[in-house]
Amino acid sequence: MPSYTVTVATGSQWFAGTDDYIYLSLVGSAGCSEKHLLDKPFYNDFERGAVDSYDVTVDEELGDIQLVKIEKRKYWLHDDWYLKYITLKTPCGDYIEFPCYRWITGEGEIVLRDGRAKLACDDQIHILKQHRRKELETRQKQYRWMEWNPGFPLSIDAKCHKDLPRDIQFDSEKGVDFVLNYSKAMENLFINRFMHMFQSSWSDFADFEKIFVKISNTISERVMNHWQEDLMFGYQFLNGCNPVLIQRCKKLPEKLPVTTEMVECSLERQLTLEQEVEQGNIFIVDFDLLDGIDANKTDPCTLQFLAAPICLLYKNLANKIVPIAIQLNQVPGDENPIFLPSDAKYDWLLAKIWVRSSDFHIHQTITHLLRTHLVSEVFGIAMYRHLPAVHPIFKLLVAHVRFTIAINTKAREQLICEYGLFDKANATGGGGHVQMVQRAMQDLTYISLCFPEAIKARGMDSTEDIPYYFYRDDGLLVWEAIKTFTAEVVGIYYKSDQMVVEDQELQDFVKDVYVYGMRGKKTSGFPKSIKTREKLSEYLTVVIFTASAQHAAVNFGQYDWCSWIPNAPPTMRAPPPTAKGVVTIEQIVGTLPDRGRSCWHLGAVWALSQFQENEGLSWTPALQKS
Numbered sequence: 240m241p242s243y244t245v246t247v248a249t250g251s252q253w254f255a256g257t258d259d260y261i262y263l264s265l266v267g268s269a270g271c272s273e274k275h276l277l278d279k280p281f282y283n284d285f286e287r288g289a290v291d292s293y294d295v296t297v298d299e300e301l302g303d304i305q306l307v308k309i310e311k312r313k314y315w316l317h318d319d320w321y322l323k324y325i326t327l328k329t330p331c332g333d334y335i336e337f338p339c340y341r342w343i344t345g346e347g348e349i350v351l352r353d354g355r356a357k358l359a360c361d362d363q364i365h366i367l368k369q370h371r372r373k374e375l376e377t378r379q380k381q382y383r384w385m386e387w388n389p390g391f392p393l394s395i396d397a398k399c400h401k402d403l404p405r406d407i408q409f410d411s412e413k414g415v416d417f418v419l420n421y422s423k424a425m426e427n428l429f430i431n432r433f434m435h436m437f438q439s440s441w442s443d444f445a446d447f448e449k450i451f452v453k454i455s456n457t458i459s460e461r462v463m464n465h466w467q468e469d470l471m472f473g474y475q476f477l478n479g480c481n482p483v484l485i486q487r488c489k490k491l492p493e494k495l496p497v498t499t500e501m502v503e504c505s506l507e508r509q510l511t512l513e514q515e516v517e518q519g520n521i522f523i524v525d526f527d528l529l530d531g532i533d534a535n536k537t538d539p540c541t542l543q544f545l546a547a548p549i550c551l552l553y554k555n556l557a558n559k560i561v562p563i564a565i566q567l568n569q570v571p572g573d574e575n576p577i578f579l580p581s582d583a584k585y586d587w588l589l590a591k592i593w594v595r596s597s598d599f600h601i602h603q604t605i606t607h608l609l610r611t612h613l614v615s616e617v618f619g620i621a622m623y624r625h626l627p628a629v630h631p632i633f634k635l636l637v638a639h640v641r642f643t644i645a646i647n648t649k650a651r652e653q654l655i656c657e658y659g660l661f662d663k664a665n666a667t668g669g670g671g672h673v674q675m676v677q678r679a680m681q682d683l684t685y686i687s688l689c690f691p692e693a694i695k696a697r698g699m700d701s702t703e704d705i706p707y708y709f710y711r712d713d714g715l716l717v718w719e720a721i722k723t724f725t726a727e728v729v730g731i732y733y734k735s736d737q738m739v740v741e742d743q744e745l746q747d748f749v750k751d752v753y754v755y756g757m758r759g760k761k762t763s764g765f766p767k768s769i770k771t772r773e774k775l776s777e778y779l780t781v782v783i784f785t786a787s788a789q790h791a792a793v794n795f796g797q798y799d800w801c802s803w804i805p806n807a808p809p810t811m812r813a814p815p816p817t818a819k820g821v822v823t824i825e826q827i828v829g830t831l832p833d834r835g836r837s838c839w840h841l842g843a844v845w846a847l848s849q850f851q852e853n854e855g856l857s858w859t860p861a862l863q864k865s
Contacts, residue, residue: 242296244328247277250321250340251288252410257311257320261285263293264308265327266350266366267301274310285320304335305366307351311343319344319405325351338628342405356631358732359744374627375744382623384755387651390677392613393755395620395644399652407623409645444805444828458799466806469580472591473552473560474707476524480796481602482710485560487698488516488523488551495549496571497564504581505563507556515553519704522552522560526597528605528678530569535662535669535810541833543666546815548594558706565590567815574817585822592827593815596808599801600665602793604672605679608655611790613676614688615643617756618782625748631732632745635725635779639786664832664839666810683757685764688781690718690789710792717788718780725783726776736771745769749778798848802841808832809840 245263249256261284265272277293278284284291307325322339329335337351350370362368381404385396397403448463465471476485491497491512499512506515515521530547551564565578567590578590619640626633655661655672662668667675686692694700694711702712733739740746746768757763769775801807813830816822832840 240296240298241300241330242294243330245277245293245295246290246326246328247285247293248290248323248325249285249287250323252321254287254319254410255321256287256289257285257318258283259314259318259320260312261320262310262312263295263325264310265295265297265301265304266306266308267304268364269300269302272297272301304329305352305364306370307337308348309339309343309351310346310348312346317345322349324354340406344405352629355629356634356732357629358631358738358742360738360741371627371629375625379624382620384620388673388676390680390758391673392609392617392680392683392757393620394613394616394651395648397648400645400649403645403648407642407644409642409649444824458796459802462800462806463803466803467588467591469561469591470559472562472595475595475598475800476522476552477560477705477708478710479598480793480800481598481606482708482792483606483693484524484526484598484601485522485552485697485699486524487519488521489698491516491521492523492525492549494569494571495551495564495566495577497551497566497577501577501579502551502553502563505553505561505579519698519701520554522554524550524552524594524598526550526594526601527569528675529597529600532667532671532674532678533669535666535671537658537662537669542812543810544812544814545600545666545671546593546597546811548590548597550594554705560705560707562591562594565594567593576817576819578819582819583822585824585827586816586819589816589822589827589830592805592808592831593811595806596666596811599807599809600667600672600675603665604667604675606793607790608672609676609679609683610688611785611793612643612647612650614683614756615640615782615786615790616647617752618786619643621748621751621756625744625751627744630744631728632748632779635728636782639783643786660839660843664809664836664843680758681762683763685766685781688785689777690714690784714788714792718784721783721788722776722780725779726772729772729776729779733772733775739772739775740768740770745775795848797844801844804837804840805831807844810836 243265247261261277262274263277264274272295275293275295277291279291279293304327307327309322309325311320320343322341322343324339325337327335327337336354338354339349339351341349343349352367352370357367359368359371362371383396384393387394395403400408462471476482497512499506502512506512508515508518508520510518512521526547526549528547529545532545532547534545535543546567547569549566549569550562552560553563554560561580563580566575567578568575571577578587580587582590618636622633622636622640626636628634628637653659657670659668661672665672687696691700694715699705699708699711702708705711729739733742749769750767753759753763753765753767757765766774766778769778808831810832811830812833813826831837
């Protein structure tokens with residue numbers, strides 16, 4: 240009688256093992272075996288991290304094995320089981336692997352295909368077509384779209400982490416409890432001792448060092464020592480944690496009535512400001528998105544303020560970017576002066592602090608939340624809804640959106656919800672961050688997620704003119720590496736453009752992203768369908784780059800650049816100055832966040848910046864490990 244060797248691998252995460260009864264059936268082209276209980280006498284099977292082998296003898300020839308059916312039945316109490324994979328050694332010595340990487344819950348049943356990637360057109364056998372169809376039918380019931388806030392990209396239909404499909408939940412929800420882990424972060428940073436003085440001001444800049452953990456030879460310490468310098472200020476627009484806003488100024492905007500006379504002491508080439516613009520030496524960062532956004536009012540005892548600055552920058556003879564003019568709001572006027580490096584020291588410093596605070600808000604809510612987390616969740620949901628596990632594109636993408644849906648759900652539950660932790664420290668809390676995302680959706684286009692095109696659109700693509708833009712240089716290399724890889728994968732499975740067009744699962748995936756994720760807006764430029772292998776490769780590169788390289792670039796440097804509070808204030812407690820010559824050091828310190836909000840902020844950026852093994856795109860990667 241034919242005999243098969245079955246190897247079963249159980250996951251290594253917490254509670255992955257099971258004491259339940261596990262039965263296996265083999266489905267072949269010539270027949271189906273009876274159920275076999277996988278059990279070794281006097282041996283504890285299916286322990287966490289275990290790899291168990293069994294000999295399964297069948298009564299008659301089964302032909303080519305097409306499916307493996309696993310059934311779990313209660314032993315004492317329901318005991319969930321995480322099955323990684325099953326390998327099968329056939330009587331003729333062949334090895335077939337059946338990947339699973341899923342939880343089997345309750346008295347569950349799961350049917351597995353072998354791990355070879357297959358397009359729908361490759362499946363000619365009815366039972367395999369049926370398996371493919373049933374998998375997607377089940378997934379579409381589990382992964383449903385929901386509008387969390389009007390105007391947002393649609394997200395997963397789950398009120399809390401426990402509502403998510405079991406397979407995409409974190410192994411330990413405790414690991415992503417934002418309340419718990421903010422507290423842990425503050426304990427690790429020794430800053431809880433300041434919380435009893437929550438609403439009191441610091442005494443001076445040096446006072447901030449009391450909550451600042453200096454780590455030798457790191458960016459954070461360098462920022463603390465050089466944050467007041469114009470060179471450090473300008474450098475951050477190129478290589479800080481929000482290097483996506485700066486653009487070459489092609490024409491001075493009318494709303495910034497700066498003249499050559501105002502900035503001539505900053506211009507090193509003996510040219511007029513207009514001539515510097517023509518030569519490509521002037522750059523601009525415009526925070527107009529913040530104009531009119533409501534500042535946080537969740538704490539009636541503390542007023543909080545926002546500004547919408549315009550910052551003009553200059554490439555000096557050393558090819559370094561430095562600020563030369565700052566206007567703190569969008570409409571020019573007597574009470575909205577243009578601040579200059581030639582102004583009094585504290586006038587200029589406070590103007591730069593306001594820009595840094597505005598940059599923090601745009602970074603956290605738009606660059607980080609919207610343009611990596613929420614966008615990647617859209618790709619992830621559409622992938623689960625329309626690409627079966629056997630599809631090569633599913634196999635390519637699934638690792639890159641790992642944990643994205645779960646961490647975003649946890650964030651909506653605790654962090655960015657009404658009265659969530661985001662409200663504790665940020666001036667855009669209390670609803671301002673929602674308004675920002677709603678506005679920024681107008682600029683969230685497919686082409687803006689294509690890294691080379693985004694760089695070019697801002698006029699920042701010339702390596703000769705802008706030699707120290709490492710975000711651009713490294714990003715382009717990573718983009719090209721990913722695109723080369725995706726093109727090779729696409730070429731393996733799609734032998735012609737027509738095969739791309741005829742892959743209905745792929746087309747449904749792309750359409751779902753457009754219709755639900757991007758709300759069907761034509762102006763978004765997201766494709767409704769993909770017709771060529773080249774465009775498919777580009778699309779896959781967008782998905783992978785956004786969830787991996789782009790997220791890493793704008794997430795993991797947050798402690799480096801934002802832990803020194805005056806360099807990235809999460810809130811300001813006084814309105815922007817309306818006149819020059821009146822700013823004092825005391826006024827600046829009184830404008831910066833109080834002790835409590837500084838502590839919350841520091842705990843947040845510390846937690847956000849940690850990296851752990853098995854990292855997927857996450858809001859708080861340090862908090863995933865159980």
